[in-house]
Amino acid sequence: MANSKYEYVKSFESEDEVMYPNLIVVRIYGCNFARFSQVNEFEKPNDERALNLMNCCATSVLEKYPDIILAYGFSDEYRQFIINYAPCSFIFKKETKFYQRRASKVLSLIVSFFTSLYVAKWGQFFPHKEMRFTPSFKSRIICCPSMEVLQAYLAWRQRECHSKNQYNTCFWMLIKSGKSETEAHDILKGTQKQEKNEILFQQFGINYKNLPSMYRQGSCILKTEVDETVKILENESPVKRLKKTVKIVHSENIASRSFWNDYSHLCKELGCFEQNVNNIKHEYMKLFQSENKLLPFTWIVIRIDGSHFHRFSEVQGFEKPNDEQALKLMNSCAVSVLEEFNDIVFAYGVSDEYSFVMKKNTQLYQRRSSEIVSAVVSFFSSAYVIKWKEFFPRTELKYPPNFDGRAVCYPSNDIIRDYLAWRQVDCHINNQYNTCFWMLVKSGKSTREAQSLLKGTQAQEKNQMLSQLFSIDYNTLPVIFRNGSSVFWDKEMMVTDNGTVAKSHKKVVVEHPNIIDEDFWGAHPFILEVTS
Ligand SMILES: Nc1nc2c(ncn2[C@@H]2O[C@H](COP(=O)(O)OP(=O)(O)OP(=O)(O)O)[C@@H](O)[C@H]2O)c(=O)[nH]1
Numbered sequence: 001m002a003n004s005k006y007e008y009v010k011s012f013e014s015e016d017e018v019m020y021p022n023l024i025v026v027r028i029y030g031c032n033f034a035r036f037s038q039v040n041e042f043e044k045p046n047d048e049r050a051l052n053l054m055n056c057c058a059t060s061v062l063e064k065y066p067d068i069i070l071a072y073g074f075s076d077e078y079r080q081f082i083i084n085y086a087p088c089s090f091i092f093k094k095e096t097k098f099y100q101r102r103a104s105k106v107l108s109l110i111v112s113f114f115t116s117l118y119v120a121k122w123g124q125f126f127p128h129k130e131m132r133f134t135p136s137f138k139s140r141i142i143c144c145p146s147m148e149v150l151q152a153y154l155a156w157r158q159r160e161c162h163s164k165n166q167y168n169t170c171f172w173m174l175i176k177s178g179k180s181e182t183e184a185h186d187i188l189k190g191t192q193k194q195e196k197n198e199i200l201f202q203q204f205g206i207n208y209k210n211l212p213s214m215y216r217q218g219s220c221i222l223k224t225e226v227d228e229t230v231k232i233l234e235n236e237s238p239v240k241r242l243k244k245t246v247k248i249v250h251s252e253n254i255a256s257r258s259f260w261n262d263y264s265h266l267c268k269e270l271g272c273f274e275q276n277v278n279n280i281k282h283e284y285m286k287l288f289q290s291e292n293k294l295l296p297f298t299w300i301v302i303r304i305d306g307s308h309f310h311r312f313s314e315v316q317g318f319e320k321p322n323d324e325q326a327l328k329l330m331n332s333c334a335v336s337v338l339e340e341f342n343d344i345v346f347a348y349g350v351s352d353e354y355s356f357v358m359k360k361n362t363q364l365y366q367r368r369s370s371e372i373v374s375a376v377v378s379f380f381s382s383a384y385v386i387k388w389k390e391f392f393p394r395t396e397l398k399y400p401p402n403f404d405g406r407a408v409c410y411p412s413n414d415i416i417r418d419y420l421a422w423r424q425v426d427c428h429i430n431n432q433y434n435t436c437f438w439m440l441v442k443s444g445k446s447t448r449e450a451q452s453l454l455k456g457t458q459a460q461e462k463n464q465m466l467s468q469l470f471s472i473d474y475n476t477l478p479v480i481f482r483n484g485s486s487v488f489w490d491k492e493m494m495v496t497d498n499g500t501v502a503k504s505h506k507k508v509v510v511e512h513p514n515i516i517d518e519d520f521w522g523a524h525p526f527i528l529e530v531t532s
């Protein structure tokens with residue numbers, strides 16, 4: 001399709017490929033889950049339903065993406081100051097070429113799918129509890145340069161599981177026995193493993209080792225190959241083939257040679273463990289915790305895009321070329337995103353994509369790229385599944401959709417405006433093409449004929465085609481289709497008692513203005529104004 005003069009903004013996008021032979025681990029964890037688990041009254045210290053829901057989502061992630069070989073998750077129960085709920089790590093096979101190993105694509109697609117699943121499957125695990133509050137997760141890539149590092153990573157995760165679960169079990173037993181939260185923390189401060197076990201045994205008659213292994217050891221979700229009998233021959237000998245299945249196991253030490261090397265599939269796709277690890281090197285901990293930050297004093301755009309929405313819109317029977325309800329659902333999710341993330345000042349959406357502009361001086365998550373991208377894409381995905389019924393009351397959601405996301409920095413107001421213009425020009429070009437294409441198809445042409453009739457045509461010719469063949473004046477088509485949707489905080493001017501003009505936020509609005517020309521920006525100067 002035609003290029004526009006705004007295409008240059010693409011050059012601001014940077015490469016973020018995780019280079020081979022690094023192993024890719026995607027780690028996800030709950031966002032603000034202290035609040036989510038409280039509002040939804042999760043049982044403490046472990047809510048079995050919540051853990052099973054998480055395991056079920058992780059299983060579906062493994063089933064959807066063949067390149068993910070293993071997932072490990074556990075419950076890091078809500079405690080004061082701790083918001084790192086339900087951490088789960090997904091490990092890709094060494095040879096993966098998933099989305100050309102681009103970090104933001106990989107981490108966003110996985111967290112988005114996990115979130116959609118979490119919302120869609122909620123009712124199966126909490127049948128009598130309506131979900132309150134939009135759940136969302138963050139994700140990041142942990143890049144493991146060798147099997148030794150992966151082994152250290154898994155050992156670290158499982159140690160966290162052991163120690164957190166032991167602490168939480170003691171903590172909540174103390175609370176149940178009448179202690180205040182502060183008293184319980186004080187009792188446990190500085191205690192070693194052994195002492196905690198003694199508290200549990202002596203005060204509460206609990207043998208820690210007898211607690212369910214899912215709580216103590218976490219859950220490994222892995223692909224295994226099993227022999228499956230396909231048919232029985234006449235001579236009664238069975239014909240077998242290898243079938244991949246996903247299973248959940250709980251094991252004392254997932255980073256041990258004996259556990260790992262027992263699963264031939266893990267060794268084949270990732271590699272074997274040479275020896276057991278005892279101490280996790282300090283340098284590795286730095287590697288597990290390092291994160292890239294986005295350039296300071298630049299506008300940040302987080303662009304999300306529906307994954308395989310061509311298929312999704314077919315399956316859901318969206319109207320062609322534009323389904324107004326589908327677009328309104330996208331818009332409604334964008335409104336929720338603006339309400340949730342104060343630093344997002346503007347959003348522009350078309351088709352299955354949305355661009356969110358975050359103010360230049362935002363300090364959200366210390367400008368850590370993966371945290372920002374994952375939190376936004378996950379929140380959007382969650383809202384999409386939650387709001388589906390509101391926009392499609394008669395169409396069931398056939399499968400949970402997911403979105404990819406990326407963050408790009410733009411240094412000046414002119415360039416951020418060119419970025420938005422680029423997206424709107426794209427909207428014009430695509431919409432005009434799609435409108436002609438579907439009119440031709442609806443009039444009886446094959447898709448190939450329609451394509452060849454439109455090949456190389458300019459905007460003018462397409463407009464003529466629409467008006468001459470179908471009596472359609474392109475400019476009278478709904479503006480939401482032609483211009484896409486802009487979402488922003490509408491400000492109200494208020495004159496205060498002393499006569500000065502003050503501005504206050506009113507509410508988030510969805511409009512369909514031309515954002516290429518000056519008029520809109522002249523009338524809304526506050527959107528790209530840099531305020532502290
Ligand atoms: N029928 C219909 N389809 C839509 C609508 N909005 C988006 N789509 C579909 O979603 C696709 C979006 O294009 P892309 O984002 O480039 O393609 P994709 O299939 O999502 O593939 P990836 O984004 O690469 O994963 C369009 O090609 C349409 O097939 C709509 O309102 N109606």
Ligand SMILES: [Mg+2]
Nearest residue numbers: 305306307309
């Ligand atoms: Mg798409």
Ligand SMILES: [Mg+2]
Nearest residue numbers: 305351352353
């Ligand atoms: Mg798209």
